[in-house]
Amino acid sequence: MKYGRELPTRRPIPVRVLDWKEVYEDFPPDKVRTQGARCMDCGIPFCHTGCPLGNLIPEWNDLVYRDDWHAASERLHATNNFPEFTGRLCPAPCEAACVLGINEPAVTIKQIEVEIVDRAWEEGWLPPVVPQHKTGKRVAVVGSGPAGLAAAQQLTRAGHDVAVYERADRVGGLLRYGIPEFKMEKRHLDQRVAQMRDEGTQFHVNANVGVNVPVDDLRGCDAVVLAGGATAWRDLPVPGRELAGIYQAMEYLPPSNHVREGDLAETPISAHGKHVVIIGGGDTGADCLGTAIRQDAATIHQFEILPRPPDVRVESMPWPTYPMIYRVSSAHEEGGERVYAVNTECFLGDDDGNVRALRAHEVEQKISDGRMTFDKVDGTDFELPCELVLLAMGFVGPQRDGLLDQLGVELNERGNVARDARFRTNLTNVFVAGDMGRGQSLIVWAIAEGRSCASAVDEFLMGETLLPAPISPDALPMR
Numbered sequence: 001m002k003y004g005r006e007l008p009t010r011r012p013i014p015v016r017v018l019d020w021k022e023v024y025e026d027f028p029p030d031k032v033r034t035q036g037a038r039c040m041d042c043g044i045p046f047c048h049t050g051c052p053l054g055n056l057i058p059e060w061n062d063l064v065y066r067d068d069w070h071a072a073s074e075r076l077h078a079t080n081n082f083p084e085f086t087g088r089l090c091p092a093p094c095e096a097a098c099v100l101g102i103n104e105p106a107v108t109i110k111q112i113e114v115e116i117v118d119r120a121w122e123e124g125w126l127p128p129v130v131p132q133h134k135t136g137k138r139v140a141v142v143g144s145g146p147a148g149l150a151a152a153q154q155l156t157r158a159g160h161d162v163a164v165y166e167r168a169d170r171v172g173g174l175l176r177y178g179i180p181e182f183k184m185e186k187r188h189l190d191q192r193v194a195q196m197r198d199e200g201t202q203f204h205v206n207a208n209v210g211v212n213v214p215v216d217d218l219r220g221c222d223a224v225v226l227a228g229g230a231t232a233w234r235d236l237p238v239p240g241r242e243l244a245g246i247y248q249a250m251e252y253l254p255p256s257n258h259v260r261e262g263d264l265a266e267t268p269i270s271a272h273g274k275h276v277v278i279i280g281g282g283d284t285g286a287d288c289l290g291t292a293i294r295q296d297a298a299t300i301h302q303f304e305i306l307p308r309p310p311d312v313r314v315e316s317m318p319w320p321t322y323p324m325i326y327r328v329s330s331a332h333e334e335g336g337e338r339v340y341a342v343n344t345e346c347f348l349g350d351d352d353g354n355v356r357a358l359r360a361h362e363v364e365q366k367i368s369d370g371r372m373t374f375d376k377v378d379g380t381d382f383e384l385p386c387e388l389v390l391l392a393m394g395f396v397g398p399q400r401d402g403l404l405d406q407l408g409v410e411l412n413e414r415g416n417v418a419r420d421a422r423f424r425t426n427l428t429n430v431f432v433a434g435d436m437g438r439g440q441s442l443i444v445w446a447i448a449e450g451r452s453c454a455s456a457v458d459e460f461l462m463g464e465t466l467l468p469a470p471i472s473p474d475a476l477p478m479r
Contacts, residue, residue, distance in 0.1 A: 005106070007108060020182050027111065035112055051094040060076050080447065093322045093444070097321075126195065138163070138221045140162075142226050143227035145446060152454075166203065215403065222461055226437075230396070230416070233395050236279060238347065239346040240347030272295050274298055274387040278389075280304070281340070285390075342363065356385065357384060364376075431460075433449040452468075
């Protein structure tokens with residue numbers, strides 16, 4: 001009733017596009033406290049329903065308001081291993097479920113979260129949590145994204161000997177090479193991985209299980225957690241797809257991150273001076289947009305086959321569900337043109353086999369017998385010049401060849417790794433967490449699944465567990 005919603009100021013666009021640092025300026029602690037004061041004694045905190053981690057949001061909001069940041073950090077870490085990740089990357093379904101959000105701008109839950117954890121690191125409140133007793137049980141975790149890291153940290157702290165296998169040259173999965181530096185500087189990831197190493201978690205990089213690491217190496221472990229993510233990308237099988245200059249987003253984004261890490265002098269796939277088209281209107285497309293802007297692209301168009309979302313909730317998006325409304329990310333603010341309700345028919349090439357343009361048309365979304373279709377709108381055909389096309393249309397499931405095929409785990413009807421109510425696959429000691437079992441989802445769901453899977457593994461190994469399990473495998477997202 002007294003204070004309005006306020007967020008940190010984004011750095012001026014002409015300044016921030018010249019570097020790869022995070023886009024937000026510092027937010028003074030007194031302003032964070034004021035935002036914490038907006039959290040109401042609402043009786044039933046529906047923000048909990050929006051957060052699969054079960055974060056104690058009203059509690060740490062109130063502690064920040066009372067200037068007890070240390071206690072706020074303890075409350076925050078009681079349910080979330082990596083709030084510095086979620087505070088920067090999660091779309092905040094908790095805020096969509098905020099009671100205040102019924103008729104006012106919601107509490108800035110996500111910003112308060114990241115301010116708490118950043119201060120906790122600065123104050124030295126997050127030392128390694130080394131287990132006092134070792135169980136002698138060996139656990140292998142395959143994949144070092146948010147699900148794998150969460151499972152590994154929980155199991156290490158429970159006293160097990162945990163080894164994480166990552167096929168890339170650094171730990172972090174998509175957090176490392178799929179997320180641009182301007183969304184999350186990798187120093188946040190590095191300090192958390194260093195904490196985990198000090199706790200006793202072992203990391204093996206350049207370790208692609210099923211390729212250069214034999215699957216049999218895992219069979220001697222007491223338990224295995226599969227957390228390799230949904231890395232099989234959705235393609236666009238239209239005429240001209242074979243032309244040079246057409247890449248998947250996850251072929252384009254990682255080299256730019258390697259440049260930031262100092263591994264490459266320059267990226268082999270650059271948007272510099274090119275007309276760029278990004279096909280896919282989600283977060284990954286926005287990541288490609290911000291990256292192409294920093295590479296000084298000539299023009300950028302971002303295509304989305306769906307119609308433009310409404311600016312506010314409509315009847316089909318009732319509170320407290322996550323509303324699919326029109327949002328402007330920092331990358332969209334920086335440039336490029338967003339084009340909705342369009343479908344790409346084909347790509348056109350030059351005499352050297354390079355893409356030079358694409359042909360597309362507008363579509364009308366229809367739903368018939370519960371199925372969504374996109375019908376062509378007659379007379380809307382157009383051709384758009386482009387020398388670089390980036391496909392950011394999501395992922396269809398986990399990669400099957402290699403690890404999954406050799407291990408012999410069963411898949412469900414959606415092509416994900418099948419699991420029971422305790423995250424166990426058809427193999428007695430093999431469990432699965434995150435996108436590999438759920439399908440492409442949010443970082444907050446990956447961490448929640450990693451924590452819950454760790455609880456199931458600990459119970460399997462020891463007969464009982466004290467580790468929390470915030471969700472079950474069949475939990476549905478609030479979106």
